[in-house]
Amino acid sequence: MTRTVVESKTKTAIIGFDQPFCVIGERINPTGRKKLAAELEMDDFSTVEADAIAQVAAGATILDINSGAVFSNKMAEDPRYADNNFVEPMLMKALVERVQAIVDVPLCIDSSVPGALENGLAAAEGRPLLNSVTGEEERLELVLPLVKKYNVPVVAISNDDTGISEDPDVRFAVAKKIVERAADFGIPAHDIVVDPLVMPIGAMATAGNQVFALVRRLRDELGVNTTCGASNISFGLPNRHGINNAFLPMAMAAGMTSAIMNPVALPIGPKKIAEKKAEIEAAGIILPEDMDDETFVKLFGMGSTKSGPGKEMEAIRAANLLTNNDPNGGAWIKFNSANAGDGGAAGGRRGGRRRRA
């Protein structure tokens, strides 16, 4: 039974076929988050700390730490800041230290800059996950020695020097090559977590079936754990959460054991609240002047879990039950079942009749 052990100073997260699905929180990543990058440029880690706490509270058992910031202001003063090989190693060290000072979950050190990977590995307590190696020759030769030196598990992304293949057989072959090359370094398959690269169904209609088959092969033939950017599947489509909510249980049924994703239910913003208030006042409803937004949101059922990332965590929890990997050992279910009347093993089906829900 494949188990990838990831550790902080005090906590262990296990990615494995017989484990609850491992949620790797993706929020601590300045790539494409201009506001966060600007904060980090001013040594302000308050958003990072808040994101760390919120993601752990929402169910992440590993936190991804990505140092891919662009420091535009400093760049103007000092041309060295235009080079990520200069910026990221410093930033990674600071991010790792800040995050592990405030939460105790294991970390995932995420950068395309080798110096940032090494600094993250040096700063992290315990046994972090490294993110990532690819099948590119240069990357293999740079990253695998680090993996060996620090004795850590690594995310292996199935692209190589030819790019990302749309052919799942090629992506499988790239993953196999990485596993074999790692073995040459003495790195076992159970320390490799393959990201088979989820294509968006908007660009490739067969992307769902393709990744399910690929995950199954990676598990059966290479014995490796798997991960993915969970939201890629719905990229560019309407109702992304609806699609993600079906994708995650299906991927889990195929054997996917982790995902890099946002577990936090989005809070509803003040703009949306103001719009809703205007709408209901237009309908003749009079609101008390002193009603705070929190009470308003509660009364008007505007909880973001209706369609937000919180629903994806619900889908994961349900799928953990359905794959018999519930982290609570199904204890609450057994309790409930005992109070549920005649819910015998036959599931309400007798002599060709069905009990209706």
Next chain:
Amino acid sequence: MTRTVVESKTKTAIIGFDQPFCVIGERINPTGRKKLAAELEMDDFSTVEADAIAQVAAGATILDINSGAVFSNKMAEDPRYADNNFVEPMLMKALVERVQAIVDVPLCIDSSVPGALENGLAAAEGRPLLNSVTGEEERLELVLPLVKKYNVPVVAISNDDTGISEDPDVRFAVAKKIVERAADFGIPAHDIVVDPLVMPIGAMATAGNQVFALVRRLRDELGVNTTCGASNISFGLPNRHGINNAFLPMAMAAGMTSAIMNPVALPIGPKKIAEKKAEIEAAGIILPEDMDDETFVKLFGMGSTKSGPGKEMEAIRAANLLTNNDPNGGAWIKFNSANAGDGGAAGGRRGGRRRRA
């Protein structure tokens, strides 16, 4: 490629590995619906007709017609009504005639009474699905000749004279026996839709994995389509829709091709509306006296699709996309994708970075 063809006078529904998931509407069933049974006893078919229309509108492509009513008042006057062999054949004929007069989808004739099955088959136009045969000897000998005589497909429930086994291997063996016995009658495997009997996870923690493995075996080894009472899995548990919403995509990923279920989003009841009104008035909100319930429900976001059966249809639609069996051929996705910017096949993943949702 296994295809089970079910027809009304004018419409064809195909259950198959390469088809959109087939939703068989379960609402027309007086078993456990006392109010409906009382209506039918008085020859009132208005609820049946409304249920037929609503289920088709919600996405059912086949309607199950179950005649299992108990006519308590008539029973008091005429002891023959205590016998389902007396009541159901008459009722089935009436139900089939009423339903096919008002909607044009194929029907599923559902009874434990042989006379009701025969009457339903005789009354139904086209090629209905028969529900059901089991592995019980008496049932096999009664139902398979009907299946042969009317040349219809049949639901095969995997229990036999020893009852319902908790061992999935036994349930597979029962299904295999039914398929073999049907072959003796000249009935092909593609006309058999196996219900492998979904156990509730509340009673058996391995029930999810068990049914996924069983569905896969039925498909790979017997080449048959499958169905289930979709809500059995969550019987006796809290948040049933949350569990069902994960179960359906997982079962579809395993190869389940249809389900007998309620596709209709439940309307919110007057009691719930009154409770909510009291809650918000207690918070100091003044509602206009002339506000109708419909406007109120709309403003307060109390749409039942938040957690009701409507969400299960959303999960099915998303899973159809993910298994590349979208009934619209993914046309709307392609349209949307063309407008989605740079959503290339790489899914926003470049050089070890991830675009965040």
